[in-house]
Amino acid sequence: MSATLQFQDWIAAHSGRTESALDRLLDSAQTTPHRLHEAMRYAAQGGGKRIRPLLVYAAGQLGDGKENTEALDAAAVAIECIHAYSLVHDDLPCMDDDDLRRGRPTVHKAFDEATALLVGDALQTRAFEILANANGDANSKLRMISALAAASGSRGMAGGQAIDLESIGKKLDLSGLQQMHAMKTGALLACAVELGGIAANLNASQLEQLQKYAKALGLAFQIVDDVLDATADSQTLGKTAGKDAANDKPTYVTLMGLDYAQKQAKELQETAISSLDGFGEKAQALKDLALLVVNRAK
Amino acid sequence: MSATLQFQDWIAAHSGRTESALDRLLDSAQTTPHRLHEAMRYAAQGGGKRIRPLLVYAAGQLGDGKENTEALDAAAVAIECIHAYSLVHDDLPCMDDDDLRRGRPTVHKAFDEATALLVGDALQTRAFEILANANGDANSKLRMISALAAASGSRGMAGGQAIDLESIGKKLDLSGLQQMHAMKTGALLACAVELGGIAANLNASQLEQLQKYAKALGLAFQIVDDVLDATADSQTLGKTAGKDAANDKPTYVTLMGLDYAQKQAKELQETAISSLDGFGEKAQALKDLALLVVNRAK
Numbered sequence: 001m002s003a004t005l006q007f008q009d010w011i012a013a014h015s016g017r018t019e020s021a022l023d024r025l026l027d028s029a030q031t032t033p034h035r036l037h038e039a040m041r042y043a044a045q046g047g048g049k050r051i052r053p054l055l056v057y058a059a060g061q062l063g064d065g066k067e068n069t070e071a072l073d074a075a076a077v078a079i080e081c082i083h084a085y086s087l088v089h090d091d092l093p094c095m096d097d098d099d100l101r102r103g104r105p106t107v108h109k110a111f112d113e114a115t116a117l118l119v120g121d122a123l124q125t126r127a128f129e130i131l132a133n134a135n136g137d138a139n140s141k142l143r144m145i146s147a148l149a150a151a152s153g154s155r156g157m158a159g160g161q162a163i164d165l166e167s168i169g170k171k172l173d174l175s176g177l178q179q180m181h182a183m184k185t186g187a188l189l190a191c192a193v194e195l196g197g198i199a200a201n202l203n204a205s206q207l208e209q210l211q212k213y214a215k216a217l218g219l220a221f222q223i224v225d226d227v228l229d230a231t232a233d234s235q236t237l238g239k240t241a242g243k244d245a246a247n248d249k250p251t252y253v254t255l256m257g258l259d260y261a262q263k264q265a266k267e268l269q270e271t272a273i274s275s276l277d278g279f280g281e282k283a284q285a286l287k288d289l290a291l292l293v294v295n296r297a298k
Numbered sequence: 299m300s301a302t303l304q305f306q307d308w309i310a311a312h313s314g315r316t317e318s319a320l321d322r323l324l325d326s327a328q329t330t331p332h333r334l335h336e337a338m339r340y341a342a343q344g345g346g347k348r349i350r351p352l353l354v355y356a357a358g359q360l361g362d363g364k365e366n367t368e369a370l371d372a373a374a375v376a377i378e379c380i381h382a383y384s385l386v387h388d389d390l391p392c393m394d395d396d397d398l399r400r401g402r403p404t405v406h407k408a409f410d411e412a413t414a415l416l417v418g419d420a421l422q423t424r425a426f427e428i429l430a431n432a433n434g435d436a437n438s439k440l441r442m443i444s445a446l447a448a449a450s451g452s453r454g455m456a457g458g459q460a461i462d463l464e465s466i467g468k469k470l471d472l473s474g475l476q477q478m479h480a481m482k483t484g485a486l487l488a489c490a491v492e493l494g495g496i497a498a499n500l501n502a503s504q505l506e507q508l509q510k511y512a513k514a515l516g517l518a519f520q521i522v523d524d525v526l527d528a529t530a531d532s533q534t535l536g537k538t539a540g541k542d543a544a545n546d547k548p549t550y551v552t553l554m555g556l557d558y559a560q561k562q563a564k565e566l567q568e569t570a571i572s573s574l575d576g577f578g579e580k581a582q583a584l585k586d587l588a589l590l591v592v593n594r595a596k
Contacts, residue, residue, distance in 0.1 A: 027452060036452055036460040089419060094390075094411035113392035117415075118460050121387060121422065122452035128426040129447030138436035145443060149427030154325060154334055154420035162334035162416050 058285035059196025074134035075195035085123035151191035160184025186218030212275035220268035356583035357494025372432035373493035383421035449489035458482025484516030518566035524549035
């Protein structure tokens, strides 16, 4: 089987594992209050690329084969709950005011604004609850909870969102833009890899190598996001395209130009891949994910 | 010194301890992004009765005197961060649309809606981060995180809020009202006592006794809230009074009548206090807190 086909199988298997873990670890829509739980599932189970869970599972393969599979599932679902909560809140009228997400009405359109607010709140809570309740070593779980909180809170994702809000009309320069994205998107992508590494019992120096991969990947991810926002249409993206330009927001494309942005993304992809050299063949899925992130069409 | 004076000293000492722990454990407003961290402090440090932290500290006294003081501070701040986040989000225009909280402009009035959304999100994250990062026994910390998540998520506080939203115009009956408040307010009050009990290394049967206290206290708390909403003015409350009647929401007062509601609150106060008999003098602060909750004027 060719390497590409093997990776397609890997993706299919681990996307399936993600969906199944989400289904198992989210409350059923039969749980009171029904409408809230239905809306939480709508938000978290509406497809999407599942890049963060895939990164968790891929990093989870780097150890001695004795990774804690239940902790990996918990980490994959927890990080996807955090990502889903951030999308639900970002889409609200007081933020990006978006009607379309993953090709479907956003949560506040399909339900209502107050429900969308609570859905985001409760998905965040559930993320930490799932990690705390998973089987496995207590100290590892606390490290995971601490890492997820640091990556998603006011010094991570939520903080990056706050900087993004402040930047409208202010014209961030390239280093300001990088800091904003490192917090808003990069921190959670890096956290996905870290959680997988913790579940795989990697040592500190191995986790450090992983962070180099994650940092380059996170930056590449955002550059590609900006390229797609400038070049793809809404139907392909499953969300409103061209919003950055419409909102006069600085992007890698407006600051670097399209050609240079695409060249940078490729270079970062190579940096990400080469930083995994020490892990040998076990790192193949992480390397393939870097290719996938940079070459994606949506 | 009279018992009342001793309790006043206790309250002063532990309110001070709460403020000092909040100041220490929240990010400084000098941390990037400044405005978000300033708004988080505005939301969490704007006064309030601090009933949940006081319950944490009071329950923390029930053990063998070897309670983990750092874990108690972490629990007190974490639960207050969860409470503060819920107030910030409840006050948003898509929820209760309130301009006044604790006698000051609500966060979305003092800052803006998008910032208020992020403040609530990030205060929730910080709550779990603080518990995960505290010193102390890993399993105890995981139990605390799990309890706080259960009490505040979709089967607790956020779920109660969702039921409350659905109940407008629907006329909940008394048992529906009790279920809603048990989730919306009671779960977090009970959790405060549980976190203190965990930090004090109480055994399962002691924690069960504490839950009886907490259940009665939580119900009494909400009945008194409804009585005050119906009888006090906005200046005394520091928030908009009479909102329930204006919104045609069912309350204990509308369902039971004012006199019976007040009588019920007193009975629950007695139930709460008598459920602590097995703890002897160590439970004095918890007993005094039950009196305080029922006899408060705001």
